[in-house]
Amino acid sequence: xxxxxxxxxxxxxxxxxxxxxxxxxxxxxxxxxxxxxxxxxxxxxxxxxxxxxxxxxxxxxxxxxxxxxxxxxxxxxxxxxxxxxxxxxxxxxxxxxxxxxxxxxxxxxxxxxxxxxxxxxxxxxxxxxxxxxxxxxxxxxxxxxxxxxxxxxxxxxxxxxxxxxxxxxxxxxxxxxxxxxxxxxxxxxxxxxxxxxxxxxxxxxxxxxxxxxxxxxxxxxxxxxxxxxxxxxxxxxxxxxxxxxxxxxxxxxxxxxxxxxxxxxxxxxxxxxxxxxxxxxxxxxxxxxxxxxxxxxxxxxxxxxxx
Amino acid sequence: xxxxxxxxxxxxxxxxxxxxxxxxxxxxxxxxxxxxxxxxxxxxxxxxxxxxxxxxxxxxxxxxxxxxxxxxxxxxxxxxxxxxxxxxxxxxxxxxxxxxxxxxxxxxxxxxxxxxxxxxxxxxxxxxxxxxxxxxxxxxxxxxxxxxxxxxxxxxxxxxxxxxxxxxxxxxxxxxxxxxxxxxxxxxxxxxxxxxxxxxxxxxxxxxxxxxxxxxxxxxxxxxxxxxxxxxxxxxxxxxxxxxxxxxxxxxxxxxxxxxxxxxxxxxxxxxxxxxxxxxxxxxxx
Numbered sequence: 001x002x003x004x005x006x007x008x009x010x011x012x013x014x015x016x017x018x019x020x021x022x023x024x025x026x027x028x029x030x031x032x033x034x035x036x037x038x039x040x041x042x043x044x045x046x047x048x049x050x051x052x053x054x055x056x057x058x059x060x061x062x063x064x065x066x067x068x069x070x071x072x073x074x075x076x077x078x079x080x081x082x083x084x085x086x087x088x089x090x091x092x093x094x095x096x097x098x099x100x101x102x103x104x105x106x107x108x109x110x111x112x113x114x115x116x117x118x119x120x121x122x123x124x125x126x127x128x129x130x131x132x133x134x135x136x137x138x139x140x141x142x143x144x145x146x147x148x149x150x151x152x153x154x155x156x157x158x159x160x161x162x163x164x165x166x167x168x169x170x171x172x173x174x175x176x177x178x179x180x181x182x183x184x185x186x187x188x189x190x191x192x193x194x195x196x197x198x199x200x201x202x203x204x205x206x207x208x209x210x211x212x213x214x215x216x217x218x219x220x221x222x223x224x225x226x227x228x229x230x231x232x233x234x235x236x237x238x239x240x241x242x243x244x245x246x247x248x249x250x251x252x253x254x255x256x257x258x259x260x261x262x263x264x265x266x267x268x269x270x271x272x273x274x275x276x277x278x279x280x281x282x283x284x285x286x287x288x289x290x291x292x293x294x295x296x297x298x299x300x301x302x303x304x305x306x307x
Numbered sequence: 308x309x310x311x312x313x314x315x316x317x318x319x320x321x322x323x324x325x326x327x328x329x330x331x332x333x334x335x336x337x338x339x340x341x342x343x344x345x346x347x348x349x350x351x352x353x354x355x356x357x358x359x360x361x362x363x364x365x366x367x368x369x370x371x372x373x374x375x376x377x378x379x380x381x382x383x384x385x386x387x388x389x390x391x392x393x394x395x396x397x398x399x400x401x402x403x404x405x406x407x408x409x410x411x412x413x414x415x416x417x418x419x420x421x422x423x424x425x426x427x428x429x430x431x432x433x434x435x436x437x438x439x440x441x442x443x444x445x446x447x448x449x450x451x452x453x454x455x456x457x458x459x460x461x462x463x464x465x466x467x468x469x470x471x472x473x474x475x476x477x478x479x480x481x482x483x484x485x486x487x488x489x490x491x492x493x494x495x496x497x498x499x500x501x502x503x504x505x506x507x508x509x510x511x512x513x514x515x516x517x518x519x520x521x522x523x524x525x526x527x528x529x530x531x532x533x534x535x536x537x538x539x540x541x542x543x544x545x546x547x548x549x550x551x552x553x554x555x556x557x558x559x560x561x562x563x564x565x566x567x568x569x570x571x572x573x574x575x576x577x578x579x580x581x582x583x584x585x586x587x588x589x590x591x592x593x
Contacts (some may be wrong), residue, residue: 012432019433027449138330138581142574144525146532146545147566150552154559245438249529253552264533267448275448279441286438 005298013287020283024276025069029062031272038272041082052079073280079273083266088277092259096281098168099258102250103243105174106182111236114186115229118193122228123220125198133190140187145246149180149253166255173254181250185239192235193228200228230300237293241286324586331582337575344391352385356542365558375560378550379540383561386542387568393543394524394572397458401523402516404462409469410512414504416470417477418496427470434467440526447535454537457530461523472515476508510587517580521573528569544569 028035036053037044044052053059057068072078078088117137121130156176157165163176200206201224209219248260255261259278266274325331344351354372360380368375374383416427434442446460480486481504489499530536531545532552539546544565551561 015429016432016436019429020436023433023445027445031449138574138577139570142521142525142570142577144528144532144545144548144566144569144573146529147548147562147570150548150555150562150566154555154563158556158559242438245441248440248444249532252533263444264535267444268452268534272448275445279437279445282438282441283436287436 006295009291009294013291016287017284020280020287021070021073022066024280025066027276028272038270039079039082041271044082078277078280081266081271081274083269083271083274088273091262091274092277092281095257095259095262098256099244099247099251099260101174102177102181102247102256102258103240105178106243107185107236107240108182109178110182110185110189110239113182114189115193115232117186117190118232119197119220119225119228121190121194122197122201130194134194137187137190140183140190143183145180145184146249146253148183149177149250152176152180153253168256177250177254177256180253181243181247184246185243188239189232189235193232196231197224197228200224203227230297233300234293234297237289237296241289244282244285321583321586325582328582328585330578331586334575334578334580334582337571338579341391341572341575342395344388345395348388348392352382352388354382354385356381356385356389357540358382365554365561367558368560374564375558377547377561378554378558381540383547383564386547387544387565389542390544390547390565390568391572393454393537393541394527394569397454397461397527398520398523400458401462401465401527402519404459405465405469405519406512406516408463409466410473410505412466413470413473414477414500414508417474417481418500418504424474428474431467431470434464435471437464440464440529443526443530444535447530452535454541454543457527457536461526461530464526465519465523468519469512469515472511473505473508476511477504480504480507514580514584514587517576517583521576521580524569524576525573 028038031038034049035056036049036058039056040049040052057065060068076089078092080086081088081091084091117133121133124130153165153176156162164173165176167173206219206224209223210216214223245260247256247258248264250256251258251260252264259281262274263278265271266278325335358381360376362380363376364378364380366372366376366380372382372384374387377383377386412427412431416424416431437445442464443457443460446463447456450456450459486499486503489503494502527536528543528545528548531543532549534546534549537543537546547565548562548569551558551563551565554561
């Protein structure tokens with residue numbers, strides 16, 4: 001049953017990946033002007049433009065152009081950056097690990113704090129802790145990430161001198177950007193855990209567990225938590241993907257050398273091959289993470305597989 | 308929703324339920340405050356938001372300049388007040404784009420079902436495969452930088468969300484008796500969609516729009532911060548924050564106040580949105 005589910009899930013992925021590739025393919029062709037010129041950049045010589053036209057088959061039928069585009073992607077050839085003259089793949093691979101590191105450390109922080117706060121709030125519904133933490137969660141949702149980053153930098157780097165303000169040399173450099181990027185997800189995970197906890201606590205089997213005379217701690221930790229955390233897994237997965245996209249602002253604030261910053265630099269200098277490459281990579285990673293999350297989810301909650 | 312004329316009706320009831328929640332009222336208060344700033348900016352701003360005074364650049368808060376002056380010696384308070392106008396316009400346009408494109412797509416997809424639904428939903432899936440702000444960034448890369456393009460880009464990014472939302476809401480209404488009855492008396496598809504399906508699926512859309520106002524302001528400010536939005540010297544909160552960022556060590560007030568304003572405004576819309584959700588449809592409560 002479950003392998004059937006995974007296969008079905010993989011099949012759904014195909015039209016989406018197809019759609020993404022079409023959007024990215026169409027991107028430089030929708031912009032007014034010659035795609036060869038656009039992809040070669042403003043400083044290219046006539047020969048370079050001609051070479052790119054040849055390489056992309058711009059004289060051929062659009063369908064053939066698209067197939068050539070796909071072929072190049074599968075060969076790992078995403079073109080050449082118009083700004084640096086380096087292969088796009090090389091540019092991205094130099095930066096991508098930094099963004100992954102930032103995204104995963106943020107989601108780690110968000111999961112630990114979010115789940116913990118959510119559980120306590122759910123168990124102690126309507127307590128002072130509950131009100132305060134949900135208020136803070138709402139703050140977290142409303143906080144502009146770039147402002148939070150600046151304020152944390154102002155307090156912890158400039159005033160207190162605890163952490164470095166910019167750069168990416170070691171663990172010390174990772175803390176402020178991770179806290180900044182993770183704040184929003186912490187809030188979302190805390191809210192989700194709390195509401196899921198509240199829903200589960202009201203179910204019959206929890207009443208039964210309590211009626212058996214089990215200690216409250218056992219009821220919560222062993223019975224309620226297992227089921228309450230199932231939907232939270234999905235949210236954590238979705239947040240991981242969102243953080244990849246959301247890292248853009250955090251990376252700019254902390255001068256973190258990731259692909260978010262690369263993307264903004266590329267947009268500002270009209271370096272289209274790099275824009276295409278980064279968008280393709282992030283969207284594909286996001287889809288893969290969603291797939292993995294769905295599969296984990298189907299194991300945790302077997303009902304999903306039977307839908 | 309129902310044709311007007313009958314007492315104060317549903318809107319009064321929603322307000323009554325809203326007023327029971329202190330957080331929703333705080334949200335409403337913040338939103339009203341924001342609207343007043345935006346509408347009466349020329350009356351409220353103490354100085355000209357574009358007047359330079361390089362001799363007093365980065366001056367700290369004082370009686371005459373309560374929030375201090377920025378890197379060009381302009382009054383930060385006045386610029387924040389004028390910035391509310393831009394944020395309001397951005398929010399309204401972004402939501403309008405989302406609703407006017409997204410809702411019809413979702414409604415048609417759900418009403419006709421079958422192949423139409425399948426194709427539309429794969430299209431929506433594709434758009435949702437761009438996490439967070441990424442789709443907006445891609446669109447800006449295509450359209451070019453500038454305030455108009457930021458609004459279009461953020462607006463289009465919200466289309467799939469409205470399409471999904473209105474689809475699920477119509478799916479649940481479609482099978483109800485009054486729709487069946489309308490069909491039975493021979494109402495046309497257009498009439499059923501416009502008179503029955505859309506009005507009855509409005510409440511989740513209203514809630515979503517309020518919450519989206521928050522997201523729109525946040526994202527547009529983010530794009531302004533990245534230097535992709537307004538061109539100088541326009542007073543926009545994100546761009547102001549970006550300008551102040553460079554002086555964070557010597558004059559932190561330049562970046563602090565515009566950011567605080569974004570935060571409070573977004574918080575207001577989130578509080579109001581949460582409250583509206585509980586008041587309009589308690590089933591959606593999280």
